Structures are given as C-alpha cells and as structure tokens.
C-alpha cells in the first residue's frame with residue numbers, strides 16, 4: 001500500500017504555485033490537508049482567489065483555503081506582477097470557485113492542524129515566509145510538530161530578483177530569518193535546482209494532451225509567465241515533488257543565514273556548506289527528466305478525473 005504524506009501548502013499563487021497545487025492534489029502519495037495563502041506574487045485577495053479558483057477547477061474544492069498575511073512582517077508588500085501577470089495566473093481565466101475561503105487566519109490553521117497531529121504533517125511553503133514566521137513566533141513548539149518542513153526559496157548561488165536574492169526570501173527577509181533560525185531543519189529547494197525545470201517544447205506538447213487542465217490552466221498560465229532569465233521555471237512544483245519523490249533530488253547539509261541588512265544583498269541566503277551546526281538541507285541536484293515524468297504523469301491523473 002502506498003504511504004501518503006499529509007501536507008499543508010502555504011503559497012502565493014502565482015503561476016507556479018497553481019501548478020504546485022495541482023500536483024499536490026493529484027499525486028497519490030500526497031494528501032493535501034489545506035492550502036494557506038500569503039501576499040507575494042500578487043496581493044492577498046488575489047492569491048486567495050487564485051487558490052480557490054484553481055482548487056475548484058481541478059476538483060479539490062473540498063480542500064480548505066485559509067487566507068493569511070497581507071504584507072511582510074516589517075516591509076511594504078512588493079509583488080511580482082511583472083512575472084505572473086495582473087491576476088497572478090498569467091493568461092489563465094478560470095470559472096468562479098465553488099467555495100469561498102475558510103473562516104479564520106492561516107496562522108491559526110497551521111498551528112491548529114499541526115498541534116492536532118504532531119509528527120504527521122509536512123509543511124510546504126512556496127511563497128514569502130510571513131505566515132510561517134508568525135506561526136513560529138506564536139507557537140515555537142510548531143518546529144517540533146512538523147514531519148518535515150520544505151520551502152521553495154533561496155539560492156546557494158545567485159538570486160533571481162536581485163543578483164543576491166531569490167524572490168520569496170527577498171520579499172520578506174525578516175520572516176525568512178525567523179524561519180531559518182527556528183531550530184528545525186529547513187529543506188531548501190532553491191534556484192540551484194528549480195531553474196533546471198523550465199518547461200520546454202516536449203513538455204508543453206504533453207500538456208496539450210491534458211484536455212481542459214492543459215488548455216484552460218497549465219498552458220495559458222505558463223504562456224504569460226515571464227522571467228528575466230528567459231523561459232521561466234516551475235519553481236514551486238519542485239518543493240511538492242520533493243515530498244512525493246525525494247530521491248529525485250540531491251541534498252547537502254548547510255548552515256543558511258538570511259541577510260536582512262545588506263544594502264545590495266538583502267534577502268540573500270548565505271549558504272555555508274562547511275559551517276558548524278547545519279540548519280538546512282539544500283537541494284543542489286535534480287533529475288530533471290524524472291521530475292517531468294513524475295509531474296506530467298500526475299497531471300494526467302488530474303486531467304482524467306476532471307473528464
């Protein structure tokens with residue numbers, strides 16, 4: 001019998017977040033216990049509306065979507081509309097969702113859900129880390145309650161929003177500093193691997209065979225998803241794919257410190273592979289071919305269930 005991993009996905013959809021939600025819903029080894037939203041790629045109203053619309057469209061309307069923080073801990077909210085489009089979903093226009101957001105705040109949902117099942121649920125964050133930092137500040141035992149904690153964020157090398165910083169860390173570096181300093185192990189799925197997941201022609205062509213999932217969500221979303229470094233990558237899908245198939249990734253222990261003060265380096269994840277007391281496992285290798293086989297296979301199952 002396949003063992004399933006329950007996850008909470010904290011996200012800011014976002015084209016690649018939408019693709020990550022779809023993967024999490026469709027993979028038989030993952031049970032999506034809840035989606036929480038945060039301001040990031042677009043404002044909180046839009047990330048929440050997008051999460052609801054995607055969940056409803058793919059047949060996951062029963063998954064609770066709980067809204068969280070509308071702005072970073074200390075800084076003004078700066079979005080990534082230039083990358084993800086005005087709506088946050090690129091060129092995808094989805095039907096009105098069947099359900100509204102769950103009542104309550106994402107921080108309470110995260111604390112309450114993990115408290116009820118300590119050691120059982122993996123927390124995956126694919127947006128700025130504001131909700132997670134606040135949850136840790138409110139309930140430091142959270143760090144011991146997760147089965148695993150996985151983020152898409154950071155880089156051991158260069159950034160994508162500035163030369164030094166990746167978007168999710170750059171958007172709320174103070175939150176990221178709290179999260180990396182919480183005494184738990186952060187599995188950091190950063191640009192070192194995610195930039196190797198750009199959907200090229202053969203991948204797009206397989207998406208064309210996925211009926212409405214391909215024609216109404218995946219392809220129009222990706223079609224208007226821009227990136228400064230050329231074809232954009234499906235960063236956030238990597239974090240959820242890691243939960244499903246950790247063997248696709250090569251991880252190295254490291255001490256990761258988040259720069260919050262540097263004039264040119266704010267949001268940098270300074271990654272010391274030789275440092276004492278590692279606080280992170282940093283993904284440095286990915287089997288890209290196997291990754292796409294896994295992702296497209298999972299999308300086929302979602303598409304079949306939608307027919």
Ligand code: BDR
Nearest residue numbers: 014016080126167168235
């Ligand atoms: C990350 O930033 C966002 O724009 C994407 O959704 C992803 O989470 C990549 O740097």
Ligand code: CA
Nearest residue numbers: 014017126127
């Ligand atoms: Ca994201």
